[in-house]
Amino acid sequence: MKWISCLAVCLLLIASCDKGAKSITLLAWSEYVPQKVIDGFEKETGIKVHYDAIDNNEALVQKLLSGASKYDVIQPSEYIIEQLAKLNKLAVLDHSKLPNLKNIGSQYMDMPHDRGNKYSVPYMTGTVGIVVNTEKVKEPIHGYRDLFHPKYTKRIVVLNDAREMVSWALNCLGLDVNEINPRSLAKAKPILADWVRLIRVYDSDSPKTSLSNGDCDLGVVWSGEAAKLWEENQKFVYVLPEEGTHMFVDSLAIPVDAPDVDAAHQFINYCLRPEISKLISDEFPYTNPNLQARKLLSQKQLDNPASYPKGEAKLGTFRDIGKASSDVDALITNLKSQG
Numbered sequence: 001m002k003w004i005s006c007l008a009v010c011l012l013l014i015a016s017c018d019k020g021a022k023s024i025t026l027l028a029w030s031e032y033v034p035q036k037v038i039d040g041f042e043k044e045t046g047i048k049v050h051y052d053a054i055d056n057n058e059a060l061v062q063k064l065l066s067g068a069s070k071y072d073v074i075q076p077s078e079y080i081i082e083q084l085a086k087l088n089k090l091a092v093l094d095h096s097k098l099p100n101l102k103n104i105g106s107q108y109m110d111m112p113h114d115r116g117n118k119y120s121v122p123y124m125t126g127t128v129g130i131v132v133n134t135e136k137v138k139e140p141i142h143g144y145r146d147l148f149h150p151k152y153t154k155r156i157v158v159l160n161d162a163r164e165m166v167s168w169a170l171n172c173l174g175l176d177v178n179e180i181n182p183r184s185l186a187k188a189k190p191i192l193a194d195w196v197r198l199i200r201v202y203d204s205d206s207p208k209t210s211l212s213n214g215d216c217d218l219g220v221v222w223s224g225e226a227a228k229l230w231e232e233n234q235k236f237v238y239v240l241p242e243e244g245t246h247m248f249v250d251s252l253a254i255p256v257d258a259p260d261v262d263a264a265h266q267f268i269n270y271c272l273r274p275e276i277s278k279l280i281s282d283e284f285p286y287t288n289p290n291l292q293a294r295k296l297l298s299q300k301q302l303d304n305p306a307s308y309p310k311g312e313a314k315l316g317t318f319r320d321i322g323k324a325s326s327d328v329d330a331l332i333t334n335l336k337s338q339g
């Protein structure tokens with residue numbers, strides 16, 4: 001009898017140790033996954049989440065491909081999903097383990113970068129746009145051409161993101177942002193060279209900071225950052241550039257060599273719950289593709305013009321540009337070093 005109870009205690013110990021030891025590593029953008037969401041998941045499942053933060057897609061790719069660490073869930077934008085899928089770096093998702101996928105609006109599913117959502121599920125979408133501190137800037141700003149003007153020298157903050165910057169110049173030229181080749185880059189170069197001289201701050205983590213503290217009066221930022229500024233003070237107006245801009249679809253995916261594919265699915269499905277996805281919107285007010293979560297948002301949240309812009313705008317997603325992405329990076333790095 002004694003050995004039976006001994007065995008039972010041992011089994012219990014093993015089970016609890018096992019539960020306590022389980023963990024996943026998340027490679028995701030900074031200021032994008034609320035601590036509340038992580039805490040809730042850990043409490044409910046006993047699976048610990050390690051959050052490794054990046055501030056651009058290229059860093060995500062580099063970390064993933066270097067193989068130095070293994071990740072269970074990653075958070076690439078649409079064009080990077082396409083790139084990683086082509087390189088066979090993503091696991092095929094098991095939709096039977098993602099019943100909450102039904103909450104995502106059909107306009108965000110089955111997009112050209114990932115037909116059938118074989119590899120990814122939308123997490124948040126948003127736009128890249130211009131923030132104007134209208135107390136400081138009285139002239140109307142409609143697009144990049146108005147913004148990048150010598151009168152605003154060193155009053156501008158922009159995303160520290162080469163692909164984004166090059167796309168702004170291509171939009172000004174009326175060129176396709178996904179047709180990147182030596183010819184289109186040569187045309188973009190002089191425009192970008194002029195812009196670099198005007199820029200004061202490059203920041204992809206928290207570009208709102210230099211607008212909020214008054215270091216800059218204008219910026220090109222992620223829409224969620226603009227939405228936070230607007231919540232803070234409605235003098236910060238969000239403008240979708242008339243020349244056109246990027247609508248990103250930041251998504252969750254599982255690397256092909258993820259240590260715990262099952263727990264990764266669990267985490268993704270958890271984020272897709274309406275009440276959990278609402279928590280994400282509460283803290284990071286991007287455009288929530290989860291339509292069931294959107295129903296839980298307040299009218300004030302839905303009326304935020306940066307989160308849910310009204311009216312017509314020229315928006316497009318990015319596609320994988322293959323090897324040209326290193327030319328894009330080199331162009332911006334060189335211009336910055338000369339600026």
Ligand code: N2P
Pocket residue numbers: 029030031032077204205222248250
């Ligand atoms: C969140 C950054 C949003 C990333 N901090 C846009 N792709």
